[in-house]
Amino acid sequence: MTALAREFTGIEDIREKVERGERLSFEDGVRLYRHPNLSEVGALANLVRERKHGDKAYYVRNQHINYTNICNKFCKFCSFYAKKGGPEPYEMSLEEVRRVVRKYKDIRITEIHSVGGINPRIPYEYYLDFIRVIKEERPGIHVKAFTAVEIVQIAEVGKKSIEETLADLKEAGLDSLPGGGIEVLSDRVHRELFGRKLNGEEWKRVARAAAALGLPQYATMLYGHIETVEERVDHLIQLRELQDETGHFLCMTPLSFHPEKTELEHIPMPTGEMDLRNIAVSRLLLDNFDHIKSFWIMNTPAITQIALWYGADDCDGTVLEYEITYEPGKYGYKNQALTPENMRYMIREAGRTPVERDSHYNEIPYDEEDDTPRGSRIPLPVVG
Numbered sequence: 316m317t318a319l320a321r322e323f324t325g326i327e328d329i330r331e332k333v334e335r336g337e338r339l340s341f342e343d344g345v346r347l348y349r350h351p352n353l354s355e356v357g358a359l360a361n362l363v364r365e366r367k368h369g370d371k372a373y374y375v376r377n378q379h380i381n382y383t384n385i386c387n388k389f390c391k392f393c394s395f396y397a398k399k400g401g402p403e404p405y406e407m408s409l410e411e412v413r414r415v416v417r418k419y420k421d422i423r424i425t426e427i428h429s430v431g432g433i434n435p436r437i438p439y440e441y442y443l444d445f446i447r448v449i450k451e452e453r454p455g456i457h458v459k460a461f462t463a464v465e466i467v468q469i470a471e472v473g474k475k476s477i478e479e480t481l482a483d484l485k486e487a488g489l490d491s492l493p494g495g496g497i498e499v500l501s502d503r504v505h506r507e508l509f510g511r512k513l514n515g516e517e518w519k520r521v522a523r524a525a526a527a528l529g530l531p532q533y534a535t536m537l538y539g540h541i542e543t544v545e546e547r548v549d550h551l552i553q554l555r556e557l558q559d560e561t562g563h564f565l566c567m568t569p570l571s572f573h574p575e576k577t578e579l580e581h582i583p584m585p586t587g588e589m590d591l592r593n594i595a596v597s598r599l600l601l602d603n604f605d606h607i608k609s610f611w612i613m614n615t616p617a618i619t620q621i622a623l624w625y626g627a628d629d630c631d632g633t634v635l636e637y638e639i640t641y642e643p644g645k646y647g648y649k650n651q652a653l654t655p656e657n658m659r660y661m662i663r664e665a666g667r668t669p670v671e672r673d674s675h676y677n678e679i680p681y682d683e684e685d686d687t688p689r690g691s692r693i694p695l696p697v698v699g
């Protein structure tokens with residue numbers, strides 16, 4: 316087993332556990348969050364990351380579709396939903412969904428990722444047809460859609476159980492569930508920030524039902540708002556326990572909170588330190604998750620490059636048309652897509668080996684000759 320030939324001030328016992336491949340405790344997690352030397356935490360996380368994936372850094376070619384921003388949950392951390400003085404309301408018809416899928420038909424992608432607001436006007440059939448339309452336009456594409464909160468809404472509107480709803484969606488072509496929907500598994504944070512949305516137990520119920528149906532899922536944690544270090548660790552350990560039980564999570568993404576245009580605008584934005592630490596501690600605590608993602612849109616490409624040495628092995632995707640965190644064209648954020656060449660360049664410049672993957676983390680062969688040689692300069696989008 317790989318070892319780190321150096322002393323780790325104050326976390327020597329944790330280093331030894333990591334080197335022996337032992338599971339870390341709640342207390343270890345809190346200590347890692349409080350440890351003053353971030354590089355040491357990062358080096359431990361990198362040990363685990365390289366044990367699992369060596370030098371590889373994964374990405375996927377994907378398109379995002381956010382079908383409506385009308386939402387009746389009013390989460391305090393959210394800048395996406397339509398409100399007075401904020402984004403204008405929209406709801407995509409199925410024809411518009413078809414158009415936006417067709418728009419990029421000539422671009423090779425392997426995944427469509429879709430989430431939206433909780434819009435009570437949308438009928439049950441829309442969600443099934445939404446998936447069918449995507450599959451008609453892009454046969455064989457992986458559809459990752461609807462967070463647990465949307466699943467609860469779809470079930471309610473269809474007057475069906477969660478299990479029946481997921482089975483219908485799967486039958487229509489749903490391939491996996493994205494993360495999100497719970498932010499942090501803490502009753503206090505739930506009460507204070509997103510009390511109208513499902514709670515932790517409901518979120519777990521959807522996860523268990525998805526697992527029972529053979530639908531893989533992704534997990535997330537939104538950090539940098541009102542949550543405490545202990546709540547973050549508790550969230551990660553609850554995810555770990557659930558993964559022990561179901562084994563259906565493919566990846567975990569720590570998501571950096573963006574306070575601009577939310578009710579929490581007074582909270583300073585997470586710094587690079589916080590981004591890297593959350594990735595590193597997630598990697599260290601989640602020993603039963605294969606992949607930890609640095610979502611470059613939220614973390615910026617620059618932090619994502621460093622994160623590849625702090626526990627992350629995945630950068631998400633090339634991402635076409637993302638609207639959740641930033642509204643394209645507004646607030647100075649214009650470009651929210653990376654070309655595959657950009658993505659590979661970003662990874663190579665960070666000293667890792669880019670590997671295109673599908674949504675299940677199967678590797679997709681790539682022509683090395685298409686790669687930009689290390690050291691040549693391709694401008695990356697300015698985000699954040």
Ligand code: SF4
Pocket residue numbers: 386387388389390393394395396431432433464509512
């Ligand atoms: S986070 Fe989701 S559920 Fe909450 S307000 Fe935003 S769109 Fe609605």
